C-alpha cells in the first residue's frame with residue numbers, strides 16, 4: 389500500500405481509506421507500524437490548519453454517554469461531518485463485542501456524515517490513549533471536524549484521554565456519590581465541563597443540590613483554568629433539544645488560539661509521558677540491573693537507587 393496514495397484518498401474524504409488507515413495503525417506488524425508512522429507524519433504537518441473540535445465524554449458505566457452523544461450529534465447540522473470513537477466496555481470484559489455502544493446510537497448508525505468506530509480496548513501498542521490520538525488525527529484528515537471519544541468509564545485510560553482532546557466532559561447523575569470516586573481518580577481536576585445527566589429521573593431539588601456542589605468543585609480546580617469551563621444539566625431521552633449543550637460547546641471552542649495553545653501543552657506532556665515510559669522500559673530491561681541492585685542491597689532504597697543510576701550512566 390502506498391502511503392502517499394492513502395493520504396491523498398484520506399484528504400478526498402474517502403471513508404474506505406479512513407477505515408484502511410485505522411486498520412493500519414491497529415496492526416502490530418513492524419512493517420505496518422513503519423507505514424503508520426509515515427502516514428502520521430504527513431498528517432501532523434497539516435493538522436494545525438484543520439479547525440477541529442476534539443471532545444471526550446467520560447462517566448461511570450450506564451451514565452448515558454452513548455445516548456448523550458446520539459442526542460447531541462442529532463442536534464448538529466446535517467452537513468457537519470462527525471466521528472464518534474467508542475471504547476466498548478463489553479469488549480474490555482469479553483475482549484470482543486462491539487455492538488453495545490452502537491445500539492445506544494440508533495440515529496447515528498448509517499448516517500452519511502457520521503463515522504463510528506469502536507476501538508480495540510486492549511492489545512494496542514502504546515495503550516488506548518495513543519491509539520485514540522492517532523485515530524483522531526486520521527479522522528480529521530478525512531474531513532471529520534468534530535470528534536467525540538466515548539471513554540470506557542473505568543480505569544486509568546479515561547484520565548489519560550484528557551490530554552488527547554480539547555474538551556473533556558464528565559457526565560454524572562444527580563444522586564450518586566460518583567463525584568467522590570471521580571475526585572479520587574483525579575477526573576474532576578481535569579474536566580472542562582460537567583453535565584448532570586438523566587434529569588428526567590430526579591426531582592429539581594436534587595439536581596440543583598448536585599449541580600451546586602459540582603460547580604464549587606469546578607471553580608476550585610487549580611490544574612484546569614480554562615475560562616470557558618461549564619456545568620449544566622440535561623436529559624438525553626426527554627430534553628426536546630440539545631441546543632443548550634451545543635451552545636456551551638460552541639462557546640468553549642470560540643477562542644481558537646487558546647485551543648491550539650492547550651494542544652501544544654498537551655502534546656509536550658504526552659511526549660514527556662512517553663519519554664518516561666520508554667526510559668523506564670529501557671532501564672528495567674538493562675542486563676546489569678539485577679546485579680547492580682544486589683550489589684547495593686546494604687544501602688537504604690534512596691541511596692541504592694542513586695547508586696544504581698550512577699552505575700548505569
Ligand SMILES: Nc1nc2c(ncn2[C@@H]2O[C@H](COP(=O)(O)OP(=O)(O)OP(=O)(O)O)[C@@H](O)[C@H]2O)c(=O)[nH]1
Pocket residue numbers: 447448449450451452453454455456477489492540541585586587588589622623624625626
Ligand atoms: N431516563 C433516562 N435514561 C437515559 C438517559 N440517557 C441514557 N439513558 C438510559 O441509560 C442507559 C444507559 O445508557 P448508555 O447511553 O448506554 O450509557 P453509557 O454511559 O454509554 O454506558 P456504557 O457505555 O455501558 O458505559 C440506557 O438504558 C439509556 O436508555 C436519560 O437522559 N434519561
Ligand SMILES: [Mg+2]
Pocket residue numbers: 453454455488489492538
Ligand atoms: Mg456507551
